[in-house]
Amino acid sequence: MSRRGASGRREAFGVDGLEADYVVVGAGSAGAALAARLSEDPTVSVLLLEAGAPDKALELHVPAAFSKLFRGAYDWNYDTVPQPELEGRTVYWPRGKTLGGSSSLNAMMWIRGFAADYDEWADAAGQGWSWDALVPYFRRVERTADPVDPTQGVDGAQAVEHQRDPRSQTAAFLAAAREAGHPVTPPNLPAGQGFSQTMVSEHRGGRASTADSYLRPAKRRAGLRVVTGAHVRRVTFAPSAGTGTGSPGAAVGAAVDAPAVAGAEPVEPRATGVYVDIDGITRHIRARREVILSGGAINTPQLLMLSGIGPAAHLAEHGIDVVVDAPDVGANLQDHLVAGLAPAADAGTLYDAEKAIELVRYLTGRRGMLSSNVGEAYGFVRTPVADRAGMPQGLPDIEIIFAPVPYVGEGLVPTPRHGLTVGAILLRPRSRGTIRLASADPLAAPLIDPAYLSDAEGLDAATMLAGLAECERLLDTDAMRTVTTGGWVQPEGGERMTPEERAELSMRRYSHTLYHPVGTARMGTDAASVVDPELRVRGVSGLRVADASVMPTVIRGHTNAPAIVIGEVAADLLRGRR
Numbered sequence: 379m380s381r382r383g384a385s386g387r388r389e390a391f392g393v394d395g396l397e398a399d400y401v402v403v404g405a406g407s408a409g410a411a412l413a414a415r416l417s418e419d420p421t422v423s424v425l426l427l428e429a430g431a432p433d434k435a436l437e438l439h440v441p442a443a444f445s446k447l448f449r450g451a452y453d454w455n456y457d458t459v460p461q462p463e464l465e466g467r468t469v470y471w472p473r474g475k476t477l478g479g480s481s482s483l484n485a486m487m488w489i490r491g492f493a494a495d496y497d498e499w500a501d502a503a504g505q506g507w508s509w510d511a512l513v514p515y516f517r518r519v520e521r522t523a524d525p526v527d528p529t530q531g532v533d534g535a536q537a538v539e540h541q542r543d544p545r546s547q548t549a550a551f552l553a554a555a556r557e558a559g560h561p562v563t564p565p566n567l568p569a570g571q572g573f574s575q576t577m578v579s580e581h582r583g584g585r586a587s588t589a590d591s592y593l594r595p596a597k598r599r600a601g602l603r604v605v606t607g608a609h610v611r612r613v614t615f616a617p618s619a620g621t622g623t624g625s626p627g628a629a630v631g632a633a634v635d636a637p638a639v640a641g642a643e644p645v646e647p648r649a650t651g652v653y654v655d656i657d658g659i660t661r662h663i664r665a666r667r668e669v670i671l672s673g674g675a676i677n678t679p680q681l682l683m684l685s686g687i688g689p690a691a692h693l694a695e696h697g698i699d700v701v702v703d704a705p706d707v708g709a710n711l712q713d714h715l716v717a718g719l720a721p722a723a724d725a726g727t728l729y730d731a732e733k734a735i736e737l738v739r740y741l742t743g744r745r746g747m748l749s750s751n752v753g754e755a756y757g758f759v760r761t762p763v764a765d766r767a768g769m770p771q772g773l774p775d776i777e778i779i780f781a782p783v784p785y786v787g788e789g790l791v792p793t794p795r796h797g798l799t800v801g802a803i804l805l806r807p808r809s810r811g812t813i814r815l816a817s818a819d820p821l822a823a824p825l826i827d828p829a830y831l832s833d834a835e836g837l838d839a840a841t842m843l844a845g846l847a848e849c850e851r852l853l854d855t856d857a858m859r860t861v862t863t864g865g866w867v868q869p870e871g872g873e874r875m876t877p878e879e880r881a882e883l884s885m886r887r888y889s890h891t892l893y894h895p896v897g898t899a900r901m902g903t904d905a906a907s908v909v910d911p912e913l914r915v916r917g918v919s920g921l922r923v924a925d926a927s928v929m930p931t932v933i934r935g936h937t938n939a940p941a942i943v944i945g946e947v948a949a950d951l952l953r954g955r956r
């Protein structure tokens with residue numbers, strides 16, 4: 379039986395029955411990869427529940443249009459709580475709400491980070507998460523056009539290609555990097571990366587989300603069902619004699635959904651399924667083997683807390699019965715903050731991307747400005763603050779990002795005129811934030827507090843300002859002078875300011891997220907971690923997390939690639955292949 383989802387459209391791949399061996403919550407970067415891989419085994423059934431509608435809108439597939447999706451129907455449309463270090467501003471946090479999740483809404487920059495980032499994961503969660511252990515997974519994920527390094531995959535699921543039509547200013551930016559003494563290297567080397575033109579998760583000029591890369595090729599498999607318009611409210615539990623994973627707190631068991639047998643020994647609660655809203659009706663879906671949460675770094679900790687797994691006192695505030703007192707759920711939030719400088723330019727920038735001729739170019743040959751992912755180049759630098767912060771030698775603390783357009787107001791306001799963006803991304807923030815419940819209502823947005831630039835030593839702000847000084851150095855090159863006018867789009871009136879004043883304003887008034895939250899259900903070998911190295915939620919059985927929330931630390935790169943890798947690893951763990 380097929381059915382219609384909340385969007386009124388026929389669901390992507392049809393659904394019948396309300397139970398499955400594996401119930402995966404969230405069809406994003408990790409969840410889509412996980413569900414598709416699990417369904418390769420014809421003996422199991424997989425139900426993938428996605429809160430958003432199918433990925434039908436044109437803007438989801440046209441690369442340069444990604445910011446047109448912001449605050450729209452395919453966006454969870456979050457805002458942080460006010461950030462004291464950013465002039466008390468709230469910061470807009472888009473997240474994808476459709477098939478492909480944030481991989482359907484993101485800027486398609488394929489930047490895997492450094493081998494050392496994953497070795498740091500291994501320090502926290504064991505050798506199974508080291509770079510060497512993950513290389514086979516990157517190779518399994520990637521279908522790289524023109525790879526330059528043996529760690530890059532060529533026959534994986536996810537298309538990764540060079541940009542088809544980068545703007546001429548992007549070449550000028552890379553020339554500026556050379557002029558300023560930086561190496562220009564091929565992208566995605568595991569070490570020793572300099573400045574590069576961005577490789578993109580696109581296929582022949584169109585976005586390649588995980589819905590495209592993983593779900594569409596799997597859609598004829600009988601064992602995989604994908605239901606859109608399915609908002610999961612919480613996980614259900616029953617008492618079980620399951621194998622323990624070690625609990626960060628008491629497995630209280632008060633909120634289990636089936637009664638314990640009188641007089642029996644207390645046992646670890648076992649996840650039995652989920653409550654989900656579909657077409658306005660709340661249903662219970664049973665998971666015969668396991669429930670896997672892949673709702674992303676904001677919604678997964680929210681779901682855990684709604685399910686009774688989280689800091690006991692916080693759950694009590696909201697009248698939620700405690701299943702496991704797990705203080706680290708929703709803690710350890712890390713994100714990449716970016717602050718951009720936007721000098722004015724004369725012509726030829728993506729400011730013209732909405733001209734009719736560009737639509738014709740795109741629709742006829744998938745070329746032109748609309749095939750741009752906007753963030754066309756980037757580079758890694760180590761500022762003088764890195765030594766002070768004790769960062770291991772040879773590793774960067776700032777990524778410089780380049781866009782051939784003024785990326786002001788994140789595209790939510792009309793681009794005022796031709797210009798460019800050179801921005802500094804704080805790669806390894808020391809500040810740590812939280813996700814907390816605003817209410818026990820599963821449909822209410824949680825409280826997001828990244829606590830940007832809040833570290834006691836002030837090293838995050840110092841690093842950011844050092845990164846912005848490097849942006850100014852790059853702008854002050856012959857190469858960049860050929861493509862800029864001397865005027866400023868942002869900060870407005872920048873020509874009358876000192877570089878230091880521009881940097882301070884850029885950081886405090888105009889900085890925003892680079893959309894990479896992680897760490898809110900961190901994995902670890904320590905008893906306080908939320909999930910163990912096999913991604914099992916501590917204190918219960920039958921429940922795992924597979925998405926960006928398990929990353930113990932944010933990588934020096936962009937988070938889509940590692941999120942997909944986590945989905946792939948989770949599939950192997952569940953299939954007993956690791």
Ligand SMILES: Cc1cc2nc3c(=O)[nH]c(=O)nc-3n(C[C@H](O)[C@H](O)[C@H](O)COP(=O)(O)OP(=O)(O)OC[C@H]3O[C@@H](n4cnc5c(N)ncnc54)[C@H](O)[C@@H]3O)c2cc1C
Nearest residue numbers: 404406407408429479480484485486487610674926936938
């Ligand atoms: C605007 C933007 C730009 C970005 N740019 C880049 C980039 O250029 N390069 C890069 O590498 N990374 C980028 N990222 C980050 C990257 O896309 C994410 O880190 C990655 O997609 C996270 O994957 P995930 O599986 O953890 O979560 P997601 O991909 O966000 O998936 C979570 C899924 O779960 C669903 N879901 C959540 N709650 C529920 C519920 N209760 N019930 C049912 N379903 C639910 C969501 O709708 C979503 O589909 C960007 C992100 C954004 C938002």
